[in-house]
Amino acid sequence: MENAAVRVKHAEFPGMIGYERGTGPCCRDATRYGDIIGNSRGMREIYHLVERVADSESTVVITGESGTGKGMVARAIHNRSRRHDHPFITINCGAIPENLLESELFGHVRGAFTGASANKPGKFELAKGGTVFLDEIGDMSANLQVKILRVLEEREFEPVGGSKTLHADVRIIAATHADLEKLVREKKFREDLFYRLYVVPIKVPSLRERSSDIPLLVAHFLRRFNKKNHRHVEGISEEALNAMQAYSWPGNVRELRNTMERMVVLKGKGRIELHDLPHKVNNGSRVAPMGHVEISEDGIDLNSAVTEYERALILESLKRTNWVKNQAAKLLQVNRTTLVEKIKRHKLSELQAS
Numbered sequence: 217m218e219n220a221a222v223r224v225k226h227a228e229f230p231g232m233i234g235y236e237r238g239t240g241p242c243c244r245d246a247t248r249y250g251d252i253i254g255n256s257r258g259m260r261e262i263y264h265l266v267e268r269v270a271d272s273e274s275t276v277v278i279t280g281e282s283g284t285g286k287g288m289v290a291r292a293i294h295n296r297s298r299r300h301d302h303p304f305i306t307i308n309c310g311a312i313p314e315n316l317l318e319s320e321l322f323g324h325v326r327g328a329f330t331g332a333s334a335n336k337p338g339k340f341e342l343a344k345g346g347t348v349f350l351d352e353i354g355d356m357s358a359n360l361q362v363k364i365l366r367v368l369e370e371r372e373f374e375p376v377g378g379s380k381t382l383h384a385d386v387r388i389i390a391a392t393h394a395d396l397e398k399l400v401r402e403k404k405f406r407e408d409l410f411y412r413l414y415v416v417p418i419k420v421p422s423l424r425e426r427s428s429d430i431p432l433l434v435a436h437f438l439r440r441f442n443k444k445n446h447r448h449v450e451g452i453s454e455e456a457l458n459a460m461q462a463y464s465w466p467g468n469v470r471e472l473r474n475t476m477e478r479m480v481v482l483k484g485k486g487r488i489e490l491h492d493l494p495h496k497v498n499n500g501s502r503v504a505p506m507g508h509v510e511i512s513e514d515g516i517d518l519n520s521a522v523t524e525y526e527r528a529l530i531l532e533s534l535k536r537t538n539w540v541k542n543q544a545a546k547l548l549q550v551n552r553t554t555l556v557e558k559i560k561r562h563k564l565s566e567l568q569a570s
């Protein structure tokens with residue numbers, strides 16, 4: 217049950233994955249969590265954490281590479297919290313102009329400054345009873361850091377030009393793709409704010425750490441972009457899917473989503489083949505160059521060198537697929553039994569690899 221898309225493929229669409237007749241992963245609860253698609257161990261851990269923190273008031277910091285779905289995780293926490301009937305307001309920390317900072321966050325009263333022709337609520341007031349999502353906190357200016365720290369500490373704020381102090385009835389969720397600890401060491405991020413925010417950290421894994429989710433995501437986006445663009449692409453060939461699982465996806469799910477949309481629109485119908493993939497994805501399926509190779513005066517033991525390389529490739533494929541041997545065997549283009557034999561021969565175990 218690790219991978220419903222592959223099962224659908226064998227049951228209904230030999231040689232390709234598809235989703236027709238309501239049988240695809242989009243309809244199976246075990247392969248998704250609300251809108252979030254994924255059934256890898258890494259993603260199941262995230263769902264578990266979300267369940268545990270959602271009904272608390274604790275501040276959560278979501279980290280992970282760009283495009284991994286941090287925004288989706290933040291929303292999932294809000295949607296499952298007691299505050300779900302109230303607003304979810306995003307503050308894009310790097311995008312507020314400095315001169316509007318205070319007014320954007322805390323609002324202003326009429327006449328507070330030239331052009332303030334009416335009272336205007338800020339984000340903290342708009343979010344009353346709900347959640348404030350501080351996105352890209354690594355991009356906060358020094359000024360914004362001070363202002364946010366004060367709200368977190370005192371749970372109060374004043375609109376610009378106003379005399380009334382308002383209570384900040386919000387839950388804070390923050391996200392960043394930056395290494396905040398490094399920013400603290402470099403004195404670019406306040407240490408006191410870091411500790412205020414870092415109550416419950418959640419790290420979303422990159423897509424290459426959970427390539428067993430790729431077939432599910434592919435089937436999901438295939439369905440979505442067919443519908444959106446009035447296309448009739450039926451599926452994707454096994455070779456193309458293998459290449460997609462072998463690719464490193466530096467832009468994570470966002471990159472996969474955009475790649476799928478482009479391919480669905482351009483293809484229109486039939487099935488996606490290896491040659492339909494963007495060049496960089498397609499190339500990933502070839503053997504990676506080993507880098508610089510050296511042979512000393514004494515020569516080299518070719519057998520042990522090749523064995524070492526084989527061991528490294530097997531370990532990498534197992535890591536990428538969360539030790540789902542069927543998937544790892546596919547990545548390496550060998551039979552499952554061959555892979556199992558090699559795992560034994562190299563004495564590899566999950567425990568030892570982590």
Ligand SMILES: Nc1ncnc2c1ncn2[C@@H]1O[C@H](COP(=O)(O)OP(=O)(O)OP(=O)(O)O)[C@@H](O)[C@H]1O
Pocket residue numbers: 251252253254280281282283284285286287288289392393469470473
């Ligand atoms: N697990 C997932 N299932 C379905 N769609 C996903 C998943 N993860 C990400 N996406 C899609 O990928 C895109 C990027 O997701 P999101 O904006 O949440 O990422 P992010 O980690 O916040 O990225 P950034 O750091 O660049 O803001 C969105 O369009 C989202 O719909």
Ligand SMILES: [Mg+2]
Pocket residue numbers: 286287351
């Ligand atoms: Mg985001």
